[in-house]
Amino acid sequence: MADGLFGLAADEQGYPFNQVPTHAYWSQRGGVAGWGSICGAITPAAVFISYVTDEETQMELVNELMAWYQQAPFPIYQPDGEVLQTVADSTLCHVSVTKWHHASGHDKQSQEKKWRCGGLSADVAKFTVQMLNDYADGKFESKYKPAAIVGECQSCHSPLTQGKDNCVMCHTDPQPADLHEPFMP
Numbered sequence: 001m002a003d004g005l006f007g008l009a010a011d012e013q014g015y016p017f018n019q020v021p022t023h024a025y026w027s028q029r030g031g032v033a034g035w036g037s038i039c040g041a042i043t044p045a046a047v048f049i050s051y052v053t054d055e056e057t058q059m060e061l062v063n064e065l066m067a068w069y070q071q072a073p074f075p076i077y078q079p080d081g082e083v084l085q086t087v088a089d090s091t092l093c094h095v096s097v098t099k100w101h102h103a104s105g106h107d108k109q110s111q112e113k114k115w116r117c118g119g120l121s122a123d124v125a126k127f128t129v130q131m132l133n134d135y136a137d138g139k140f141e142s143k144y145k146p147a148a149i150v151g152e153c154q155s156c157h158s159p160l161t162q163g164k165d166n167c168v169m170c171h172t173d174p175q176p177a178d179l180h181e182p183f184m185p
């Protein structure tokens with residue numbers, strides 16, 4: 001993943017991209033060393049964006065990347081073999097991969113899993129490059145948003161609740177019921 005983005009930029013632009021040690025991103029695999037935390041394709045892409053944009057633009061573009069990620073049907077790029085596509089509704093590796101395991105029936109050790117996460121990494125790289133090109137051409141427009149339910153939950157919870165990932169991925173039955181039922185999907 002990091003090789004894709006930084007390697008391509010190094011080939012085309014040389015310095016400073018040819019100075020980036022892409023092995024620094026190796027530990028991001030499996031949601032950071034297999035912890036199933038943030039998807040490991042996102043972090044190198046976010047850092048890559050930070051190399052070529054100012055602080056405010058970084059937030060805008062990485063926000064777009066996160067919002068797109070949780071609703072994209074991965075893997076879109078399937079060069080090696082056809083595998084089932086799933087939407088994660090989350091930016092967490094655990095949710096993204098496990099939903100795909102359940103839907104596809106392929107386990108962690110399978111060849112299909114390697115294809116899936118390899119294709120997904122290419123998808124994230126492609127989206128990132130397209131977004132940066134659009135930005136450079138003055139054509140970037142935000143198209144993706146957190147799930148609508150997040151806005152509903154956050155209308156009450158935002159002062160004490162961090163996050164934009166889909167709340168009902170984890171909270172399916174919050175109490176008290178009378179307050180929550182009108183907002184649950």
Ligand code: HEC
Pocket residue numbers: 150153154157160161162163164165166167168169170171
């Ligand atoms: C990845 C899973 C996950 C997601 C996504 C998630 N939460 Fe949580 N949430 C938790 C966990 C775990 C706790 C802690 C529960 C505890 O304290 O026992 C928690 C706690 C809470 C609490 C209780 C805080 C308190 O003071 O007791 C609220 C309210 C809450 N979340 C709202 C939200 C909202 C709103 C969203 C969407 C923006 C959201 N959560 C997304 C896992 C999640």
Ligand code: HEC
Pocket residue numbers: 149152153154155156157167168171173174175176179180183184
């Ligand atoms: C109308 C306001 C309102 C909305 C909208 C709302 N909540 Fe709550 N929620 C509350 C209140 C009030 C409490 C109880 C006090 C507290 O913990 O803040 C609560 C408590 C919670 C708790 C902690 C109690 C528990 O069951 O563990 C969670 C988790 C939670 N809400 C999640 C959500 C999620 C997810 C959504 C969106 C589907 C949501 N809330 C939408 C008002 C709301």
